[in-house]
Amino acid sequence: MKYLSTALLISLLASSHASALDFGSIMQAVTPVAQSAAPAVDTSMTKNPLIQNLTSSLGVTPTQAIGGTAVILNDAKTNMKPADFSALNSKMPQVGSLLSAVPSTFTKTGTPETQFSLLGMAPEMINKFTPLILQYLQSGTTPGMAQLVQSALAQ
Numbered sequence: 001m002k003y004l005s006t007a008l009l010i011s012l013l014a015s016s017h018a019s020a021l022d023f024g025s026i027m028q029a030v031t032p033v034a035q036s037a038a039p040a041v042d043t044s045m046t047k048n049p050l051i052q053n054l055t056s057s058l059g060v061t062p063t064q065a066i067g068g069t070a071v072i073l074n075d076a077k078t079n080m081k082p083a084d085f086s087a088l089n090s091k092m093p094q095v096g097s098l099l100s101a102v103p104s105t106f107t108k109t110g111t112p113e114t115q116f117s118l119l120g121m122a123p124e125m126i127n128k129f130t131p132l133i134l135q136y137l138q139s140g141t142t143p144g145m146a147q148l149v150q151s152a153l154a155q
Helices: 002-014 023-035 043-047 049-058 062-079 082-091 094-100 112-118 123-140 143-154
Strands: none
Touching (some): 043 049, 043 062, 049 094, 049 123, 062 094, 062 112, 062 123, 062 143, 082 094, 082 143, 112 123, 123 143
């Protein structure tokens, strides 16, 4: 089979009808595939005060704000005791809503830095999102709960 493919390639290249590779067309075909790696988020969360604060303070799109928040909250969730995260979610149900606004397959893809890149943001944006998310959590929970999340993110 390998030889057949090689022979076919050689004959195509040798043919007077073979055209040069058009890398522009190849890139146009690949770009939608790369963009499809970013999640389609539930934009009903755009009215959430945290999402509004992120979009206005950091100049990100609502999709980036929702996706970035979900990435950070998921990172905290993986580093927290299940009982602690459950307590956070029961005290502040918006946390679960923000997490569920993004497909779980996305939050399981690579590192937070990779996920931010897929959202079209530099990984350094994590450091800009985190204080705003912690401030939001502190406003809706106890200081101790916000401290648990902060500790989980430091791991």
